[in-house]
Structures are given as structure tokens and as C-alpha cells.
Amino acid sequence: MKRKINLLPFVVVTILFFLLNAYVLSGIHTLSSSPIIAPIFWTFIAIITGSLIYAIQRMRDNGMDIFFKIATHAFLVLFVAEIVFVVMLLPSDTYSLFSGKPRNVYWVEFAMSLFVLTVLIFIYGIIKGKYAYRVIKHTLYFDNLPDSFEDFTITQISDVHAGSFQSPKGVQRGIDLIKAQKSDIFVFTGDLVNNKAEEIVPWISYFSQIKAPYGQFSILGNHDYGDYIKWDTESHKRANLEQLKLHHADLGFKLMLDEHVELHKDGEKIVLAGVENWGIGFGERGDLKKALTDVNPNDFKILLSHDPTHWDAEVKKHPSKINLTLSGHTHGMQFGIEAFGIKWSPVKYRYAHWAGIASENGRYLNINRGFGFLGFSGRIGIWPEITVIKLKKS
Structure with missing residues (x-):
């Protein structure tokens, strides 16, 4: 019928x-x-x-x-x-x-x-707009920041979506801006590709230029799992994800899969944790409890979590205080206005907070507007972002 x-x-x-x-x-x-x-x-x-x-x-x-x-x-x-x-x-x-x-x-x-x-x-x-990179700087104050980490700097990018790039010159301009920040640590908060691991291959020589004294760290975003295209078999899909994980290593990034590392300086430490993608409506894969296994609740903690809904749903009220969460995902919808005191994008009707710094319960969230682009091959008013965050003791 x-x-x-x-x-x-x-x-x-x-x-x-x-x-x-x-x-x-x-x-x-x-x-x-x-x-x-x-x-x-x-x-x-x-x-x-x-x-x-x-x-x-x-x-x-x-x-x-x-x-x-x-x-x-x-x-x-x-x-x-x-x-x-x-x-x-x-x-x-x-x-x-x-x-x-x-x-x-x-x-x-x-x-x-x-x-x-x-x-x-x-x-x-x-x-031009999709390669019109902006460096946005924030200084954040914390009462429990170890003294040794005063003025410690973090450079963050998110949502590369390498399969959308067409301009090597444009991408290199962004890489040069990242390198020029000379931050202590570099983090990438997910969506390296649109769907397939092979998309990042032409750009490995670009992103592998990024180095930081305390390391380069990354996590997965919702697009990295290959959920949005049809695969011949489930095993092909799994193989694609495993290959993408290897490419993070090719880039010189330490891919964090529900785990944490300790960053040591002058006998003191802070904890950097990273979870797999956890987002309302986009797959709740990440396991924050696993990522914080054996972490002292009093330690100063930074979390990499791709989707900012994770912060709203779990992180900001977590019993183990996570001082700073770094996310991306929204792209600021690549369209809007941030000028003359106006901050507006259609994405605000999906996410109450969609770009920049938010704080609640003594905890901070930064949502990066994204390094790349997806769907609409451009950006208007919401420019690609390189975030630099300086940590200060209050």
C-alpha cells in the first residue's frame, strides 16, 4: 500500500x-x-x-x-x-x-x-567573515586558586569542523593568532570534524603547529561520533571514531575521554578534566563521575565539556566544585549582532546563555563561539573565536 x-x-x-x-x-x-x-x-x-x-x-x-x-x-x-x-x-x-x-x-x-x-x-x-578570527580575553578570579597559578593563561578554541574549510590561508591566519597568545595551556573543546575522521587529515600540519608549555588537550563533540550520516555498517562507524582519536594524537593533542590530568607548578597543582560529549538532545555520553575519580573535592578544577547544557544540568551544582568549565557547541549560530551594547543571535531561543562567560554558585562557564563553521558557509556578526582566559586569585 x-x-x-x-x-x-x-x-x-x-x-x-x-x-x-x-x-x-x-x-x-x-x-x-x-x-x-x-x-x-x-x-x-x-x-x-x-x-x-x-x-x-x-x-x-x-x-x-x-x-x-x-x-x-x-x-x-x-x-x-x-x-x-x-x-x-x-x-x-x-x-x-x-x-x-x-x-x-x-x-x-x-x-x-x-x-x-x-x-x-x-x-x-x-x-571573509568565516575566517575573520577574533581573540577574546577574559580575566577570572577564584578564591581557591593555588598561588603558583596566578596569571596562568588558557587558550581555548572549539568546533573546528574541518570538513567545512576551503582556505588554507584563512585557517593559517587563525593558527598564527593562537600561537601568538603564548598561553600556558591550549584546549580544544570538541567537534573536530563534521562527520568523518578523514576531514581533518589535510589540516593536521596546521593544527599540529600549536604548542603550549603545559600541553595541548582536547575532547570530543557531538559531530565527532559520526551520528549524522549513514554508515555501511556499525563497525565502519566505530572504526571512524577510533581513527579520529588517533588523529587527535597526530595533532599533538591529549584526547580526554572521561578522565583528568594534574598540572603541576612550583609544588602546587590544578586538575584538568575532560568528558565525552554530554548534551541535552545531542547524546549524554560523558561520565563526570568517572572523570573526577580520585580527585580531591578541594582541588582547583577545570572541566572541558563540549555542550554547555551539561554545565546547567550537572556541573554547576556538582558536589565537587568545578571552578571553570570550557564549552562550545552553539557557534553563536554564526549569525547575530554583538555591538553597541547589543548581544543577540537566533540561538538564544535554544540556549539561554550561548556565548562568553556565565557564572553561578561561584563557578564559571565559558562558551567559545567556534573556530570553524557548519551548514551556513559563513559568519555574520558572530565571528570565529580564539578565547584567552587568565586565572587570578581573588
Whole structure:
């Protein structure tokens, strides 16, 4: 028996998309009444939309190849720019409708200017923004920090997603910034690849340049387990994970799998622990209890845990005080604004705290905005981040 397909959602979306474009075209007609505008406009829309549909249909055989990326990004840029145009023009048109006055041409020009600006911003984000690395520095104070670790520095990156990189020059710029920090320790908090271990191979010579006096440490993120693609067999999936673990060693990273190490300085120590990925909705693999086995509750502790929901769910109230947790995962959704006192990204509707420092119960969390990118091949307003944290005694 054939499964009945519900076409209603498709019909509704098609109608809404047509109305959106018809409204945009009406705005263009306000600025020019040339008869060739409508056929050119609808031909352009048909090409962009048709390319998207074709790219999705062939994705099963070709994956997310270059054609898929171009088609999806072209449609995304157009759609967002049209939404901006409509949002800006609609209030003016509503006023004109109820006042009986003609459409305000100057307002149409303003809306069109924002349309063009939106397209240009997206183009910048796709070409330059994804490699526009920022160094963000924090100084954190702790009452139980051992004296020897005063001014101890940590450089953190997260979410490399090596399978998305296309620019060796861009990546090297980020590596050079990491090296320039000359921190005491380097940590990577998960998602080295998108899905497959082989994605990091072309970039091993880049990330293996990173060295720190007290070592380089890493953990796994949700994407590292290969959960988001289909494998021929379960054994292939397991083999991929084991190969990825070996690549962490190739990078010179000590991969921490529910374990801890002690960092010693001048006869004193702090504890660095790392767990496998633990995130609400993304797999709760990590075992914090195992990672802290034989750790004195009074020791100063730093935890590497990829998903910040782990901090909310378990870490911040854990009976053994974990002074600082370093996470990533959110990417800041690679889109938003952090300027003029504004901090906003759509990801805030999924994560109450999605970037930077949070504190509660005398414990700190830092969420790194990510070194790489995934899905949307760019960054707008939420730039790739290298975090440097200095520890101070309060």
C-alpha cells in the first residue's frame, strides 16, 4: 500500500513564497515601470528556486557538493534579503492603505537599500567573515586558586569542523593568532570534524603547529561520533571514531575521554578534566563521575565539556566544585549582532546563555563561539573565536 503524501504544506509554502516575491516586485515597480522588469525578475526567481530543488534532489547521490552549497546559499541570501525588504516596507504600505495616500517612494528606496546591504553583508560573511578570527580575553578570579597559578593563561578554541574549510590561508591566519597568545595551556573543546575522521587529515600540519608549555588537550563533540550520516555498517562507524582519536594524537593533542590530568607548578597543582560529549538532545555520553575519580573535592578544577547544557544540568551544582568549565557547541549560530551594547543571535531561543562567560554558585562557564563553521558557509556578526582566559586569585 502506497503511503499517502500530504501536499498541503508544500502548497501553502509555495503560495506564501509567491506572495513574498510578488510584493517585492511591486516595490521594484514603484521605482521603475519598465515592462522587462517582471519577466527578468520571475526568471531569476525561477532559476534560484529551481536550482535549490534540483540540488536537494541530487544530494542523495552527490552529497553536499559545491553545487548544493551554491544553490542553498544563493536561495538563503535572496530569501533573507527579501524578508528584510518586506519588513521595512510593510509598515509604510499599511499607513498608506489606511490614510489613502500613495506609496512612499522614499521609503521604498530605503527598503531597497537595506535589501542590497543585506546581500552585501551575506557575501562578506561567506567570503571573509568565516575566517575573520577574533581573540577574546577574559580575566577570572577564584578564591581557591593555588598561588603558583596566578596569571596562568588558557587558550581555548572549539568546533573546528574541518570538513567545512576551503582556505588554507584563512585557517593559517587563525593558527598564527593562537600561537601568538603564548598561553600556558591550549584546549580544544570538541567537534573536530563534521562527520568523518578523514576531514581533518589535510589540516593536521596546521593544527599540529600549536604548542603550549603545559600541553595541548582536547575532547570530543557531538559531530565527532559520526551520528549524522549513514554508515555501511556499525563497525565502519566505530572504526571512524577510533581513527579520529588517533588523529587527535597526530595533532599533538591529549584526547580526554572521561578522565583528568594534574598540572603541576612550583609544588602546587590544578586538575584538568575532560568528558565525552554530554548534551541535552545531542547524546549524554560523558561520565563526570568517572572523570573526577580520585580527585580531591578541594582541588582547583577545570572541566572541558563540549555542550554547555551539561554545565546547567550537572556541573554547576556538582558536589565537587568545578571552578571553570570550557564549552562550545552553539557557534553563536554564526549569525547575530554583538555591538553597541547589543548581544543577540537566533540561538538564544535554544540556549539561554550561548556565548562568553556565565557564572553561578561561584563557578564559571565559558562558551567559545567556534573556530570553524557548519551548514551556513559563513559568519555574520558572530565571528570565529580564539578565547584567552587568565586565572587570578581573588
